[in-house]
Amino acid sequence: MLLALLLMAAGLGLRQPYNVDEERFLGVALEMLQDGSWFIPHRAAEIYPDKPPLFMWMIMLFTWLTGLPKIALFIPGLLSAVVTTACLHDLGTRLWNRRIGVIAALLFLATYQTYSILRVGQIDSFLALWIALGLYGMVRHLLLGPAWGWFYVACAAMGLGIISKGVGFLPILMLIPYAYAVRKGWRGVVVMPGQAGRWALGLLALLAAVSVWLLPLGVSVALNGDADAIAYLKNILLHQTADRYAGAWEHKEPFWYFLTNVIPQYWMPLVLALPWLVPAWRRQLLKHDGRVLVLLGWVVLVLVFFALSTGKRKIYIFPALPALVLVAAPLLPWLLKRWFARWPGLRRVFPVLVALWFCAWFARGFIEPIKDGRNPHDELMEDAAQMSGGADLVLAGWREGHWLFARQPIVHFGFMQGSTTDQAALYLRNHPQAFALVPARDLERCFLMPKARQVGHTSRAEWFLVGDDADNGQCNPPPAARTYRYVWNKVLFKQ
Template sequence: MTLRTPFSPRLEGWLLVALAVLLVGAGLGLRQPQNVDEERFLGVALEMLQNGSWFVPHRAAEIYADKPPLFMWAVAFFIWLTGSPNTALYLPALFSAGVTTAVLYDLGSRLWNRRIGRYATLLFLATYQTYSILRTGQIDSFLCLWIALGFYGLTRHLLLGPAWGWFYFSCAAMGLGIISKGVGFVPALMLIPYAYAVRKGWHGVVKMPGQAARWTLGLLVVLLACCTWLVPMVISVVRDGGPEGFAYIHEILLHQTANRYANAWHHREPIWYFFVNVIPQYWLPLVFALPWLIPAWRRQLSKQDGRVLVLLGWVLLVLLFFSLSSGKRKLYIFPALPGLVLVAAPLVPWLVRRWFQKRARAARFLPIVVVVWLGLWFARGFIEPVIEGDNPHKDLMQQAAKVTQGADLVLVNWREGHWLYARQPIVHFGFARELAVEQAASWLREHPGTFALVPDGLLANCFLPEKAHALGQTSRADWFVVDAQADNGLCRSEHPLEVYRFAWKQNVQ
């Protein structure tokens, strides 16, 4: 299959970027947050805009220490730019899609030729995981931007260099990736197969002996990029002097990084999880070609092609890195996908000749199949938001505000959607804090005229179900509004150590 174009290389690259934006951005104005991650990150960004706490993020007035803030900064910027939170949440991922597409086209063209660059971008845009990640409002969709830029800079330096400017560009991108999510350094894993290729004298890699000082300077660039958040964050914590701030530093720099990688407390999966449960589905249709690609890569490696060793070795190291962690989610390995399609793209012409050598008529329909496949992804972008409908928390919190007439609402075992779509002042005692229902009962007794939002599983502990007002189901629970009159008298608790009160100045649409 040969896809010839009459366009200049630059124009063709821009057209492929436009195609990526069109496919990934399909249905953008219809999408709403539909999971806890999207609700959380949108809420944190909105709270940043409201309270001005840019360096220490908050969730319903409580410090949010799970992730660094760069993604939330990006969402907040797009909210300010567009005035539409539901649109702004997905724009960082859309930007990532365009940049990653440009990176693949340019590297494919430079390492091989324009046709290979084109195939690399089309493989990327044809893959299932591209849409399952880049159509979401999650950190990993934004992380892809920095990893793609770090991957680009290192490839320009190691395989097409020496280009120290691109190396430092890559280091800066990795630093910004780290303050998006701690694993933003993974492009640096490329240095391992590169060092092996240089030592063994493989062709296709650039030798740079006697440059220890320049390599070391790259680490400084990474740290300086991280310091765009770390330094003002530490200054802010020290200036405030509160114990919560110092606890935040420990949580975000140690517990949520090294501790989480070594001993995750969520999403624990076996070491083979990605290879058995994720890749066969989410890397379709590319996985269908693996029985032919793997022997072909082996032959290229036997010829000591350093390009294949560095790119394929990096992909395998990324998979190994995430597989060794006890916590695994399907989106973690997405950063490896651009490297995989780039190393697979040069084999596409050979694969097509091998598959269709005796089926010339069938080969003519291959471009049509590609167009139809991409067209289906475009259509799905509009169909999914319609099928999903409105976020159920939105209707539930509107009902709660109506039932309580806008009075203070205590949240018990709450989820991010309750906070994001709150239409009245909310009170809570810490996210996922134990004894919250007992503390809520005491709070209602001490504050007449207030209400509590309680899930069905905890309702009878402290309240009379027959005096509760049912609202509906979200977050795998039925929710009820109660006031002090529903108190069954069974719950007594000490005054909570922390009480957080929060109200939106402007509701999410």
């Protein structure tokens, strides 16, 4: 657990929110903390409809406790790393022996995807906490039980996982290979006949956890909700779950994407052992080992579940990794013994390679933030505030970083509206004291280049500051359906 903390916390305090997900979730959490709209998240005063709020609640809590937003963003991932490591160690010890528990914990921390996900400030780094607790509770009940208390803990963890990200229910899929093993009389699984009532209580525990957010949200919308709140409720319950799974509108990849583009890289070094592990697992399954069936069957079901969706990202299959590590750990001593017998020199080199592997990840935690430097949105918005004298700044084609690092009031017309440069031009005509921040690709359509001042660039665009005097008169759109204005109470990130 200490090793997990060291690896994932390396460089903490040096890191800024850098990618778009980190900027988004930290901004939503800080807006919650500032404005008090906890149940319906907002992004620059506009409802943010894509994710449930539990992850943002945690960031908000740790920001309130520490006063350090750029540290609070990464604390949920640290918790996930420590808890998952502890769960794997304990399950490995209980299912096999203490040595296997240690191997399972170390193998999990050595895997590249563990490092790449649990160090970042994203929902998946927090979802891993609930997946680990769900996995732990299900294994304690199905393979080491009966342990109804742990089963209910697992169900509650799945409920909290659902209000972190919709796929938090994944550990329930473990019941499928478990039911098969029970029916076929496989060894290593716990048979619990005539317990329908107790199984049903698990569903109640799951629903109770979901109700922590969904119940007050539903009551609030029913009593005071406007059309936007009702639309948010429909969107988060249907469009962002079933619709997104069945017909994703981004990150579209083929069925085999995880097998060819993710597992070979992100499950290193474990993937190197698969040519030996797969035949060994097959032999264990032929011996009707229920432990292997339940754990490995769940891994396969998780992979198939995400492969069937048209939208795929490399982070999606991370929930399957802890169970794969747990079912691989008992075979590692046997595999190393074979390798050492074939290549005797490897016995002396192997401990050094393991130590270097972990040291490299630890060092990378300090190297990455130094190499990345300051977030370009931070510099951009600081310069924009100085050049405009802190006046209202209209954002056209903006990203979350513009809002998160804003030093002045910002005005926009909706995040999902695409290019709104024409609306920015119209706004400046009616508010000549304001300025607009416009990407270079749209500038000359509505503004005079000689009147524009270059501010800086980000990975997506070069940005220019314009006032009403730069208007070329070519853009005459109808008034925007909605205009949003937002201002932070204080500068959140000081260099």
